[in-house]
Amino acid sequence: GENVEQHPSTLSVQEGDSAVIKCTYSDSASNYFPWYKQELGKRPQLIIDIRSNVGEKKDQRIAVTLNKTAKHFSLHITETQPEDSAVYFCAASSNDYKLSFGAGTTVTVRA
Amino acid sequence: GAVVSQHPSRVICKSGTSVKIECRSLDFQATTMFWYRQFPKQSLMLMATSNEGSKATYEQGVEKDKFLINHASLTLSTLTVTSAHPEDSSFYICSASGSGGTDTQYFGPGTRLTVL
Numbered sequence: 001g002e003n004v005e006q007h008p009s010t011l012s013v014q015e016g017d018s019a020v021i022k023c024t025y026s027d028s029a030s031n032y033f034p035w036y037k038q039e040l041g042k043r044p045q046l047i048i049d050i051r052s053n054v055g056e057k058k059d060q061r062i063a064v065t066l067n068k069t070a071k072h073f074s075l076h077i078t079e080t081q082p083e084d085s086a087v088y089f090c091a092a093s094s095n096d097y098k099l100s101f102g103a104g105t106t107v108t109v110r111a
Numbered sequence: 112g113a114v115v116s117q118h119p120s121r122v123i124c125k126s127g128t129s130v131k132i133e134c135r136s137l138d139f140q141a142t143t144m145f146w147y148r149q150f151p152k153q154s155l156m157l158m159a160t161s162n163e164g165s166k167a168t169y170e171q172g173v174e175k176d177k178f179l180i181n182h183a184s185l186t187l188s189t190l191t192v193t194s195a196h197p198e199d200s201s202f203y204i205c206s207a208s209g210s211g212g213t214d215t216q217y218f219g220p221g222t223r224l225t226v227l
Contacts, residue, residue: 031214032214034214034215034216036218041202041221041223042220042221043204043218043219043220043221044155044204044218045218046215046216046217049215051214089154089155093214097143097160097208097214097216098145098157098160099145099155099157099216100157101154101155101156102154103153103154104153104154
């Protein structure tokens with residue numbers, strides 16, 4: 001099955017700086033890579049996703065890059081704000097639509 | 112956007128009892144629903160995939176006789192934890208994806224189960 005690894009496990013950044021989270025996957029058949037933000041006790045919320053026919057996608061302060069050859073993808077958050085503090089999960093799926101999640105990254109934005 | 116609800120949001124029960132959790136897609140028809148379990152400070156672990164009108168498929172290590180899943184309509188799936196024990200205490204989250212097969216999953220708000 002798919003194995004998704006995520007780094008770092010924790011990330012502390014100064015407000016206004018950028019945050020980068022990296023994930024690798026094992027299954028070359030994976031073709032969908034979403035990123036979720038989860039606040040304590042709440043549901044995971046989809047913040048951005050990318051499919052395997054695209055190398056980069058951007059939505060305001062959030063961007064995701066995908067390197068299919070190397071089987072890794074990254075989340076970039078620019079101009080971080082305190083409300084960006086949360087746990088972020090990467091995930092991967094193939095044609096069976098089952099998501100395999102990374103272990104999560106706890107992001108803390110210091111004011 | 113697509114809205115998924117879950118009920119109840121919290122439940123406390125005695126060991127040995129059964130608990131039913133409902134997952135509903137409110138504004139779209141969900142061909143497929145997924146059930147996850149999340150322990151504190153851990154990631155989401157897929158338990159089973161539920162397709163409307165057919166039997167659920169369970170991930171390795173998940174007991175199908177303990178975690179009963181029913182997906183009777185395109186907007187409702189239920190998870191019943193039978194004979195619950197303290198080690199079943201966890202955050203249970205469902206997700207739903209739209210008709211016709213799609214990879215985007217929308218998550219419910221989760222159910223916090225505490226078994227005494």
